[in-house]
Amino acid sequence: MRLPAPVLAVTSGEPAGIGPELTLQLALEKAPSARIVAVGDPALLGERAERLGLDVELHALAPGEPVPAARLGVLPVWPVALREPSRPGELAVANAGYVLETLDVAIAACRERQADAMVTAPLHKGVILDAGHAGFRGHTEYLRDACGADEVVMMLASDSALHAGQPGWQGNAALRVALATTHLPLREVADAITATSLERILRILHADLVRWFGVTAPRIAVCGLNPHAGEGGHLGREEIEVIAPCLERLRHEGFALDGPLPADTLFTPRHLVGVDAVLAMYHDQGLPVLKYAGFGRAANVTLGLPIIRTSVDHGTALDLAGRGLADAGSLRVAVALAAEMARRGSIAAAS
Ligand SMILES: NC(=O)c1ccc[n+]([C@@H]2O[C@H](COP(=O)([O-])OP(=O)(O)OC[C@H]3O[C@@H](n4cnc5c(N)ncnc54)[C@H](O)[C@@H]3O)[C@@H](O)[C@H]2O)c1
C-alpha cells in the first residue's frame, strides 16, 4: 500500500536560538521523508535564510490551504507573528508567548488531523518562565497538559542506522532511554517516584514500544534511584519499598523487566544486549549516557500522547545561533522518526 507522505508540523522554537536555521535546512533535503510545514514567523525565517545564505523560498499557507508536496528549496509555513523582532543569541521575554503559540498551532493541527505529527525545534525554558508562565517545565509537560493526558513519558532514542556506523561504537545499535521523572529539581525527584507513577510510566513505555517501535515483546531494564541500587537498603530504601514491588507486580502480568539495577553498570554495553529500552529514574541519570553515545544523532519522543511528537536531542545553543554552525543531524532524526511513526499509525488505522 502506497501512502501519501505524512505532514509534519515543525515548530521553529526559540527565535533567538538555532531552531529557525535548522528548520530552514529541512527545505534543502534532497530526499524528504515527509511534507514539512514550519510553524513560525515567515519574516524571522526569511531574515535567518538571508543571513546564512540559505536558498529557501518561504510559502506562507492560508488557513485551510493544504500542505503541498515537498519541493527542494521551498518551505511552507503556518505563520505565527513574533511579538518583537528577534536577534540571534538575545533572548526576549516578549517572544515567550510566540513560542507557546507555535506549539498551540501544531498541537491543534495534529488533533484536527491537518498534520500527522509535530516535531519541535528547541525552546528556552528559562525565558518562558521569566516571562511569567509559572510552572512551565518543557514541551513534554506542556503537551501532556494541552492534550489532557494523565501521564506521558519522555524517551530519547539514538538513530540506529547512523549510530551503528560510528567508529568505536560497541553497544547496541539503538539505545532508547526513557525517564521516570523529567524536569524536576533533584531535591524533588525521590518523592516524585511513587508506585502509581512508576506503574503508569512502565505501562506507557511498554505499550508504545510495541505500537510505535515495532518491538513485539519489549524488555525494559530499570535503573535504581540510589547508588548501587540502594546497596540492599543501606544507601536508600526506594528500591526496596517502591521500585522492586512495582516491577514484581508487572512481571506477574507478563512484562519483561530487569531491575532495579545499579545505573552505572546497567549502561555498559554487555548489560544492554537484548534490552529494548532503559528506564532511568531522573533526567541526568539517563540523558548524559544517551547524549554521550549519540548527541546530534538521537531524537526525543513523547510517549503516551494522543498525537505524535518528536524533538531534537539538544537545546537552543544561543552561542551558535545565526552563525551557520549548528548541526541539523538531530532534527533530521526527529523528522525521520516522526514520519516513520506517522506511517505506522496510518497502516494501523487502515488495517
Ligand atoms: N528540545 C528542547 O526544546 C530542548 C532540549 C534541550 C535543552 N533545551 C533548552 O535549551 C536551553 C539551552 O540548554 P543547554 O545550554 O543546556 O543545552 P544546548 O543543547 O543548547 O547546548 C549545549 C552545548 O551543545 C552545543 N549544541 C547544541 N545543539 C547543537 C547543534 N545542533 N549543533 C552543534 N552544537 C550544538 C551548544 O553550542 C552548547 O555548546 C535551555 O533552556 C534548555 O532547557 C531545550
Ligand SMILES: N[C@H](C(=O)O)[C@H](O)COP(=O)(O)O
Ligand atoms: N530533557 C530534554 C533534553 O535534555 O534533551 C529537553 O530538556 C527537552 O525537553 P522537552 O522536550 O520536554 O522540552
